[in-house]
Amino acid sequence: MDKYQKGIFLLLTLCWSCASWAKRPEYKLELKDHLFYPAEIEIPAGRKVKLVIHNHDSTPEEFDSFDLNREKVIFPKKKAVIFVGPLPPGRYGFFGEYNPNTAKGTVVVTDKPDAETGDRDAN
Amino acid sequence: MKSFTAKSFIRLVLLVFAPMHLAYADGVVVDKVYHPYVLPNETEVEWRLLSHRTSKSNSLGQRFAYGHSLSETIIAEFYVVAERDDTDDFGLQAYEIEIRQMLTEQGQYWADWGMLYEVEKQHDRDNWEVATGVLFEKEFGRTSLTMNLFGIYEWGQDLDNEFETEFRLKYRYRWIPAFQPAIEFYTGQDFTGAGPAFMGIHRFSGQKQLKWEAAFISALNTHSKDHTFRVAIEYEF
Numbered sequence: 366m367d368k369y370q371k372g373i374f375l376l377l378t379l380c381w382s383c384a385s386w387a388k389r390p391e392y393k394l395e396l397k398d399h400l401f402y403p404a405e406i407e408i409p410a411g412r413k414v415k416l417v418i419h420n421h422d423s424t425p426e427e428f429d430s431f432d433l434n435r436e437k438v439i440f441p442k443k444k445a446v447i448f449v450g451p452l453p454p455g456r457y458g459f460f461g462e463y464n465p466n467t468a469k470g471t472v473v474v475t476d477k478p479d480a481e482t483g484d485r486d487a488n
Numbered sequence: 489m490k491s492f493t494a495k496s497f498i499r500l501v502l503l504v505f506a507p508m509h510l511a512y513a514d515g516v517v518v519d520k521v522y523h524p525y526v527l528p529n530e531t532e533v534e535w536r537l538l539s540h541r542t543s544k545s546n547s548l549g550q551r552f553a554y555g556h557s558l559s560e561t562i563i564a565e566f567y568v569v570a571e572r573d574d575t576d577d578f579g580l581q582a583y584e585i586e587i588r589q590m591l592t593e594q595g596q597y598w599a600d601w602g603m604l605y606e607v608e609k610q611h612d613r614d615n616w617e618v619a620t621g622v623l624f625e626k627e628f629g630r631t632s633l634t635m636n637l638f639g640i641y642e643w644g645q646d647l648d649n650e651f652e653t654e655f656r657l658k659y660r661y662r663w664i665p666a667f668q669p670a671i672e673f674y675t676g677q678d679f680t681g682a683g684p685a686f687m688g689i690h691r692f693s694g695q696k697q698l699k700w701e702a703a704f705i706s707a708l709n710t711h712s713k714d715h716t717f718r719v720a721i722e723y724e725f
Contacts, residue, residue, distance in 0.1 A: 413595070425529065427695060431665045434627060435594060438528050438560075448595035453629075463694050 394418045396426055396439065399464035407473045410454045416447045416472075426468060430459035433472060450474070517676040518705045518716040521634050521658040524602025524623035526590040529695065530557040534565070534722040543713040548572040549581075561590040569608075584608040588623075599626040604636070615644030634658045652677065658685065665689045672703050681705040681716065696725045 390409065394416055395402040401418075408414045420426055420439040428437045428447060439445040452474045461468025518538065534553040539546070548571065555565030567584035584606060591601040604621035621638040636656040643649040653676075660670035670685040685703035692698070699722040707714035 427527070431662065434632070434662060436525070436527060437594075440528075446593065448593060450595075462691075465693075 389413060389415050391415045391417060396420045396422060396468065398422065399461060399467045401468055401470040404470045405473055407475050408450065410474050410476050411451045413448060413450045416449055417444055418447065419444045424463065427462035428459060429462045430457060432457035433459060517654045517674045517679055518681060518718055520720055521656045521672060522588065522604055522623050522636050523634055524590055524600050524625050525594055526557055526561055526563045526588060528557050528560045530563065530724055532722055532724045534720065536720045537718065539717045541713065541715050563588050580611045582608050582610045599624055613645055615647050617642040630662050632660045632662065672705060674705060679707060680709040681707045698723050
C-alpha cells in the first residue's frame with residue numbers, strides 16, 4: 366500500500382467514523398421550573414445515544430445519575446449533551462442535584478424497535 | 489451493555505500491560521488513582537493519609553488540598569504536604585500545584601481521557617518535581633477501569649536530575665453509591681503492589697457531597713514486609 370492509498374484509507378476511516386457519529390440517536394429533554402420533560406424517556410438497548418438537555422430555568426442544574434454513571438452541569442438557558450450507553454434493558458434513574466425532590470426522571474432502556482428513533486422532541 | 493468482544497479484550501490487555509514496561513519510578517507510588525472528569529462550579533477540600541510500613545520503618549504522610557474548577561474542563565488544586573521523617577518528626581514537607589484537564593466528554597468515545605500536570609517544591613529545600621500524567625477511564629457495564637501513567641522529572645540540591653514514570657490502575661465495581669469495592673495496582677522502578685480498595689459517596693443538599701476512599705496495598709516484588717494503607721476524604725461544594 367503506497368502513501369496515497371494509506372491516505373485514502375485513513376480518509377475513508379475518518380468519514381466512516383463521522384458517519385457513525387452522525388447516526389447516533391439523539392433524544393431531547395427539557396428542564397422547566399426544576400422538572401424534567403419528559404420525566405421518562407425510552408432509548409434503545411445496546412446503542413450509544415446522545416441526550417440533549419435544554420435548561421430553560423434561570424438557575425444552573427446538575428444532571429446526576431449513579432445508575433448511568435453520569436454527572437453534568439447544565440447552565441441556565443443553555444443546552445448540555447450527555448452520552449449514554451450502550452446499556453442493557455432496564456430502568457436507570459436520574460435527578461437534578463440542585464432540586465432532587467422535583468427534578469427526577471428515568472431513562473428506560475428497551476428492546477422495542479420504536480425506541481430506535483432518535484431526534485425526539487421533549488413534549 | 490455492548491458485548492465484550494475478543495477485540496475489546498485485546499485492546500484492554502494492550503492498554504493495561506503496555507504502560508507497565510514503561511513504569512520505572514523509584515519513589516512511593518501508592519497514591520490516588522485520578523479520574524479524568526471535571527465538573528464546572530466545583531470547589532473541594534481534600535485530606536489524604538498514607539501510612540507506609542516496612543520491617544524497618546513506618547513513614548506517614550498527609551496531604552491537605554484546596555481545589556476549584558477554572559472552567560468546564562479544568563480544575564486546579566493546591567496541596568500542602570506534611571510527612572513524618574526518619575527521626576519521627578512530623579512537619580511541613582512540600583507544596584504542590586496540580587492542574588487536571590478533561591480532554592473528552594464522558595461516554596462520547598470508546599474511552600474517556602484526561603491529563604494531569606503537577607509542580608512540587610520541598611518546603612525548606614531547593615528540590616523540585618514536575619509531573620505530567622495521562623488519565624484514562626473505560627466503563628464495562630457496572631464496572632470502571634481507571635488508569636494513570638505519569639512521567640516525572642525531579643531535580644534540586646539533594647536530588648539527582650532524574651526522569652521517572654509511574655503507573656496506577658483501579659478496577660471498580662459501582663455497587664451502591666455509598667460503597668464501591670475496587671482493586672488497585674501500582675508500579676514504579678522499585679515497587680510493584682496491589683490490593684483491595686473501597687470508595688463511596690454521600691450526598692448532602694445541592695452540589696455538596698463527601699467522597700471517601702481507602703486502600704491497602706501490599707508489595708508484590710519483595711518477600712519482606714511492605715504495606716501501604718491510604719485514605720482520602722474529599723468534600724465538594
